[in-house]
Amino acid sequence: MAHLETPGTLPARESELRRAFLSQVDIVPGGERLRKCIQCGTCTGSCPVSYAMDLSPREVIARFRAGDIETILRSRTIWICASCYACTVRCPVEIRITDLLYALKRVAMGKNIRPRQFPVYALSEAFVRSVKWFGRNYEMGLLAEFFLRSFKWINLLKMAPLGLKMLKTGRLGLFPDRIAGHADLKKIIARAEEIEQPREPVPVRTVTDEVGYKAIQS
Amino acid sequence: MEYTYYPGCSLTKTSKPYDLSTRAVFKALGLGLHELEDWNCCGATVYMSVKETVSFSISARNLALAEKLKRDVVAPCSACYLVLNKTNRFLRELPELNAKVNDALSAAGLYYGGTVRVRHPLEVLVNDLGIDAIAKKARRSLEGLKIAEYYGCQIVRPQRGFDDMEFPQTMDQLFEALGAENVYYPLKVRCCGGMLMTTANDVAMKLCHDLIACAQGNGADCIVTTCPLCQMNLAAYQDQLSAKFGEDMHMPILWFTELLGLALGLDAKTVGLNAHLEQIPEKILSLAA
């Protein structure tokens, strides 16, 4: 099919984004099915939060194929997705929309696109730190750090009554649990971080053709 | 039957009642639950983190530890259940990732061969023991109690798991056998917003409003859940929800293990009902009398 061949040459920034995205698609089994989207809109219709998105899930796929990742990365959509998988299980051509949105989120975080009104990145980073330090998710510290880092300290105050209730019922730990195998876990993480590095720069692989764009040259 | 128990972070603190009731119910039914020694967070960061090898390795450490014990893993938290299962599947489908993760694990002398089954307690009880066997052990009837069963989104999706992805029935059948009446609850698998409660509060509040309003409208006495975060989202913000929407949004939100525990004759404290953030009405507490 002609339209699968080439939509023209992509701007430099766009092909860079595309390369970053495709390297993420790499870790989504079946990620290359993107090409098969028939734009039926089932994903959007199934999504419980599409009403609050600026780009619907269907439109995300359309924009991606049209070579407009930039717009997707600056949209509310990737931060609003609740990863409930409603779209994924209903898509007639089995596109893993949720996982693709995750991949886009990762690309956005990697490119330092961090919308203040959706501080998902702050939560995510606080979370990673908590696990690194303690081996477990220390919820009390996590939430405090999250609210402080996302400059929503006012929310921290609003949460206070709930916090008190949780303390009273013994459901809030004031101190983190640190696991005994903490040293082991640290070693695993350190080794994994080492392995992670060689991912850049991402080689252009056959998956690019699969998605429908021969225009991206190395 | 013996199982390895993976409580996950939430159950150690914020969702303590779910932990207590899960242990108590397994004990009452004669099933062995052995907590995985020195488990770490499941790595729900998998998709949030930019560094996927790191996240999968964190998750896989648990599976590697569990593999040595040769028992199925029981994970009551929907997020843990999803993440551990996903790690299993990705390691199976992506040999390259598998190699990297095992390389990372070897730094601590571990290896994961991919043989551990990760299961949800609801599925374990219903499939390994059976609804009839459970009903036979019941000491109290749930007659007169109207419930809305809420499964949340992550235990039936994204893989075809142990129940239907759109209209699961496992819990419904279980509680019906125990005498309860199930109200029509079409939002069974609709998302509660999960972490959006902290990152996009307005959106999550609307989702939680819809879930509670639907149960109330259909005459339910309570909503029964299978996940720490679902229960938390629905139970912890009822005052704020009532103020925001100008309706009374108060309703007891139980974990399925709590209600099952009551039916099995356990008392309210043993299943953790005394540590709820929302009011638990007499109608439910009197079940334990």
Ligand code: SF4
């Ligand atoms: S449901 Fe699938 S095929 Fe339909 S628009 Fe969404 S992604 Fe495309």
Ligand code: SF4
């Ligand atoms: S996974 Fe995200 S995009 Fe898909 S239906 Fe759920 S919220 Fe919407």
Ligand code: SF4
């Ligand atoms: S999903 Fe949540 S509760 Fe489960 S282990 Fe991970 S952080 Fe802890």
Ligand code: SF4
């Ligand atoms: S907490 Fe919400 S988002 Fe998470 S599984 Fe439960 S219903 Fe789904």
